[in-house]
Amino acid sequence: MTASHGTAPSPFKQPRAVWAVAFACVVSFMGIGLVDPILPALAGSLHATPSQVSLLFTSYLVVTAVAMLVVGWISSRIGAKRTLIVGLILIVVFAALAGTSNTIGGIVGFRAGWGLGNALFIATSLAVIVASASGGFAGAIILYETALGLGIAVGPLLGGELGSISWRGPFFGVAVLMAIALVATVVFVPSLPRPERPTSLGAPLKALRHRGLLTMGLMALLYNWGFFTMLGYAPYPMELNAHQLGLVFTGWGLLVALFSVFFAPRLQARFGTVPVLYANLAGLGVVMAVIAAGVATPSAVIVAVIVSGAFIGINNTLTTQAVMLVSPVERPVASSAYGFVRFIGGGLAPYAAGKLADATSLSVPFYLGGVAFVLAIAVLATGHRLVSAAEAGLAQGERVVPHLEPVGAVSIGDHRPVIVAVGATADAADIVDAAADIARGMGSMLEVVHVRETAVVEELAIDAEDADTARAAVTAHLDRLAGRGVAATGQVLHSVGDHAVAGRILARHARDIQARTVAIGRSARGPVAQFGDGSFTAALTHAAACTVVLIRPEDEPHELTAATLHELRGPSA
Structure with a gap:
């Protein structure tokens, strides 16, 4: 937000360096949505149970979580471009290896390497786009948000199309697209200066000593528990093929992108961050209850999953903003600390849900996911005053904003x-x-x-x-x-x-x-x-x-x- 500008340059008139990274961002944001439509096909082709397939999420997200603690330390020492390139190389290599694997254990292991590469890439991609953009800061952010929305929306559609050919298709698809992005990044992105002060290795964990950041992180952990339970297990009761699942999750992804970019900020401005999050988490709890109760009715699960995209889009935007409102540490450190806690929740949830589903029934993990959303409301309530004071500009501390x-x-x-x-x-x-x-x-x-x-x-x-x-x-x-x-x-x-x-x-x-x-x-x-x-x-x-x-x-x-x-x-x- 800048209060005074002249005529704006178009955010889409950018150097080739920006387009190279933006293209890679689109592919990266396809991520989970690209794989989701092939989960049932993977289980059937590799004779694996849903709980075994769910480890694709667990290995990817847990490694991403741990990597979030060190990406700032790495980037501040080798530079943003080199960090970006290392991340892209890891994604290309491990996505291709996952496509060649013949065992579910192999794919789970290769997804862990993919998660490491994605953490390195995502942590630096926005900074590289902003540093390289010619359309100003606002233009760079618009371009990044466009890549985000396009990736979330298109990922499931492409995953469904490639997955209808073979379950290996999405893995090879990511490898090829990221290889193109890697070459373009090496050729077009210039070397960028390193930060004047390298980031401390222990800075993210030390940041979690701050009550506001820890509270928001725990709330996000519970939110991600419910979210990834749904994402990892909802495809099974839908009883659809890969192409049809791709269309369902494309509808979901469109709502995630639209509500994240366009509606979340306006709801926040109208009602405030915390009230919107309360209502949003309650809405997600209801959605999970509908899925759990209607697990034997595919149409009910399909509608509930698509509708959840609106709530997830709002939550993704406002939770991060709440973290930045109350955090007294530098933005990259706060992002790393918050990402570590939230991705841990997302990684553990599919594994736990799989064990519950095997021991009980498929509806139980969804009910547990609904409970996680409700518990997130309770955790948020303990930090209500901190967020509201910061949002009103009444909080104390040099780094608290606004x-x-x-x-x-x-x-x-x-x-x-x-x-x-x-x-x-x-x-x-x-x-x-x-x-x-x-x-x-x-x-x-x-x-x-x-x-x-x-x-x-x-x-x-x-x-x-x-x-x-x-x-x-x-x-x-x-x-x-x-x-x-x-x-x-x-x-x-x-x-x-x-x-x-x-x-x-x-x-x-x-x-x-x-x-x-x-x-x-x-x-x-x-x-x-x-x-x-x-x-x-x-x-x-x-x-x-x-x-x-x-x-x-x-x-x-x-x-x-x-x-x-x-x-x-x-x-x-």
């Missing part, structure tokens, strides 16, 4: 200032200078608020810029204004994910200091992205007690009211 951080002199005396909100964009200086003219005309001081964004995509979070860069941007504005004789103060607004929350934080700050006017620039994100993740301008305008002015450097400032905001909804931030 919050305002003063830069330079902070005293405004008895003056009612004009606030200008800008981001790390090419026209930020023009926006600030135009706001300075407004402040001069009103006889007021100017307060420059630089909005520093942390984007959240699935289990990953990435900063648009580091804190020092954001502070330096404010200092540069203040120095330039001082040269013009304009009295000004500065702040950095650290935000995470939800643009509407950041808008309300700024509105409350403006009310607290009795600002005369808040000036903002035009957003580069476009109407579709704004619909998906909420509008900074809309939230600010509706919550502000003072006038909000839209500054276009080429035009006269334009006052935003409830009426004019509707007209400006397309370009609003």
